[in-house]
Amino acid sequence: MGFNQISILGVGLIGGSMGLACRESIKFCKIIGYGHRPEELQRAVERGAIHEATTDAAAAVADADLVVLCTPVGSFGPVFESIAQALKAGVIVTDVGSTKRMIAKLAERILPPNSRFVGSHPMAGSERHGIENARADLFANAVCIVTPTDSTDPKTVEIVEEFWHRLKMKTVRMSPEEHDRLTADISHLPHAIAAALVRMQTPGSLRLAAGGFLDSTRIAAGDSTLWRDILLENRDNLRSGVVRLQDQLQQLLDRLDANDATAVQEWLKAANVVRSGMRKPPDR
């Protein structure tokens, strides 16, 4: 790939893990970390996730061949504003945000024409956050979605995909619109549901919680600022997902009301077959 410098903006769980993975997989490349909390930057340096740190976003990207935005999606506009004038001609810019329509528009509007942007979304993470939970293998064997638009240079897409392959990810390519539609179903709605399931409990029911409830609501412990911005940004697709989920639940309730054991079992079995066929990658 020939990158001499990669700048990672935001060195929490995702940015820190990316630094660790880059250090392991991409040799002879300087990794610069930007953040607004000096203590977190210091810990990222100590953990070996980045070579150098700065609290000045423009300084962080000045010599970069690749810039990866790892700050929360709500900060993308201000961060783009602060780096736009400092980018080298020809620099490749990507991100790891959970929604992709907004960042494509922000890049189009804010980044200079001689920079090359394509959005990315590595489908890896944790309900934990911060550099102290970063791991070099966070991305290994997971899927990364790369989201070119009609105006994206194809070569840029290939280079960014190769970058993710170096971090041991499988890449999938789709438009920002399709990304936001599909991730609403597979990620954002499950997050909203997990939180709603926790919220509707009572002290009496919570003390009876077992492994099933804990697993099905684990993601509700995720960072609420981060998820606030994701759900706000993708609310149209989320709303469509809620409607389709309610349709499914209504089907179940109708079959229960009809006391139709066969129909109830068919409803459950279809989910069982799909879910039983899905497995976590072996080393995750």
Add this chain to the structure above:
Amino acid sequence: MGFNQISILGVGLIGGSMGLACRESIKFCKIIGYGHRPEELQRAVERGAIHEATTDAAAAVADADLVVLCTPVGSFGPVFESIAQALKAGVIVTDVGSTKRMIAKLAERILPPNSRFVGSHPMAGSERHGIENARADLFANAVCIVTPTDSTDPKTVEIVEEFWHRLKMKTVRMSPEEHDRLTADISHLPHAIAAALVRMQTPGSLRLAAGGFLDSTRIAAGDSTLWRDILLENRDNLRSGVVRLQDQLQQLLDRLDANDATAVQEWLKAANVVRSGMRKPPDR
């Protein structure tokens, strides 16, 4: 407790694990297993979960001091019918079913007056099933709900609670009605939701599934016959839970529509605080 013989009816995941736990924790007591599949009974004997096996339910309970019903909830009526005449006077009968109103009524109607029934529900399990997944520590540190009615002898409740304590469980006492109401929220609704979340996905979204989706839908891989009977039995409470879940989701959608970031974050944060405070017991 002075039990000379415990009879376990049904030697799958739960019954098999109970046999293993009894062998470990209750000395000088014969464990008899009943089932309708000779191969499963044979494996239960080979794994040391039971001392002796029989496919005759009446024979299995004839000399028992404690009978524990571990067959699926849908079979409770027929199993009670087949053992009622064979029970010793004074025998204690309990079960491990996920709903408790029905079995209390069945016991009242079918079991002889000189037997002593109280329902139990150990909140431990797995989406896996069968004797091959049985473990002596399945129950350790988990909660077991014991559900006396107005007509239950208090001494019987104490003896059954002591039995669960011997299997390293914490017990909680409540009426069958309260049990069914609370477990609808903490267990049955989450199961229905997990299945609905899987059912509403498309091939395009499923290939993007990451750890969050897999955890939040793990229970959808549970046995569909077993869950069919649980959901049918507890459909009134399940319906109430669906309504309250939809209320929660509507609150979220309203806050998203109003573009009220603070209100969205508060909605998420309340769930985050509750869920972050819940942890699996250390050895599970």
